[in-house]
Amino acid sequence: MKERKRNLSLISRKHLQATYFVAPPLMDIRKAKPRSKLLAFIKRLRIAIITKGGHVCIDFSNTEKLVASGTLLFVAELRRSISLAKHKTRVSCIPPKKRLIAQVFQQVGVFRLVGYRKKINIGQHDDVVHWCFATGHGAEGEKFDDILGNYDGRIATALSRKLYQGITEAMTNAHHHAYISPRQDGLLVDRQVRDWWMFSQEKDDYLHVVFCDLGVGIPETLPRKHPSIWQKLLETLVASNVDDARVIQEATKLEKSRTEQHHRGRGLGQMVKAVTENFHGSIDIYSNQGRYTVSAGRQDKLRNYESSILGTLISWTIPISKREHIYYAQN
Incomplete structure (x- = not known):
């Protein structure tokens, strides 16, 4: 004392x-x-x-x-x-x-x-040693190993490949599309930080991967990058119901990545399908005031908050086990 x-x-x-x-x-x-x-x-x-x-x-x-x-x-x-x-x-x-x-x-x-x-x-406590961190800008595929290299042989090859595609897609989107205009935080800065940041954590037989950019957010990029889809959304829903969570949900339905290049994968929709349908996990997509949650075997959830994170954060939760089949159950 x-x-x-x-x-x-x-x-x-x-x-x-x-x-x-x-x-x-x-x-x-x-x-x-x-x-x-x-x-x-x-x-x-x-x-x-x-x-x-x-x-x-x-x-x-x-x-x-x-x-x-x-x-x-x-x-x-x-x-x-x-x-x-x-x-x-x-x-x-x-x-x-x-x-x-x-x-x-x-x-x-x-x-x-x-x-x-x-x-x-640091010791050997599971709540510490399994936290990994990476940051960068652009599609830096080598950073995948910094986050998930330790799981070679522990997760299926197909899962590893899908995660690689999803993470590099998120990196690419962050670099090319997240920072299309100054950030709406009220501060005048003379340059932009166009980085992304990423965590992984293993806990209780689940692998958690979280990716973040501090750009303008999906609700701002969708109207600019896909005006026809945005107009259709406005026509389908009452304008007052076009909130951030619904815009995120609509973004997951895009058939091409935001780069419009097929080799980039299929963007958010590809990530959602891979995690929830193929590997029985869940994905949370936060952007500005909205949150869209998709979990294997559960109804999709939409939620809006009063405060904005002023960016986009994607969180994957995937079961990892020696058993061939394990299903995700959310607490």
Whole structure:
């Protein structure tokens, strides 16, 4: 206890001149309340890092749970903000009290981003060692191995091939179509960060793969890239019912990828079919305020939130097992 107090005292003196931002206890975008808190925190942090300058300290001491989708969104926003700050802002942190959270932050590079140099022993805990992270821009197929190379021989060749196609398609779409106009976050920046970010995590015999870009979002790109489909959607539905979730759903019905090149695969629709029909998994597609969920053997779900993630995040959940046939069951 004395050691802990001494460490906190040193931290307090070290960060005396900093502007503090307290991270939420839960990083999650699936449920409305934690989503709202996370996005509000990210917004404040983004503004401070990109426009204010000086010393920004992120206080993770109350963070108790990480969900892959919410955590990836936070990591993507943090990396983008630091990149746009051009060294005018120093970012530091107060580490989490919960050791498991600290281990994950070290594993996925958060501590390196904020200059926290104390070495954390990762250990062999399943909730830590199976987190993998990659980032890039464009269709960098070699990054697939960074995320899923460890699963060679553990997942079927057909599944590996479909995942490769889906992930490289997402990379291509992010590079060519996500960043077609300035981001609607209210900040004036002199350049765009056109990157994508990706996590994978294995837990309880399921493989979770999450992909994120911080572009304009599917509800903005569909009307511009496919005006005829957009017009048909407006004619079919009452204008007030054309919300973000429905636009995402419509985007999964496109027969060609957004690049209009057949060798790119069949875009979101191909991803959905491969994961849910072929491999009994589920896929969540978040874009701006909408969420479209497809699960094997279940009815599709549409949901809209009050707050926007200002981008697109795709989350695959796929069962992995030594058995030949295993069906996905959502909690």
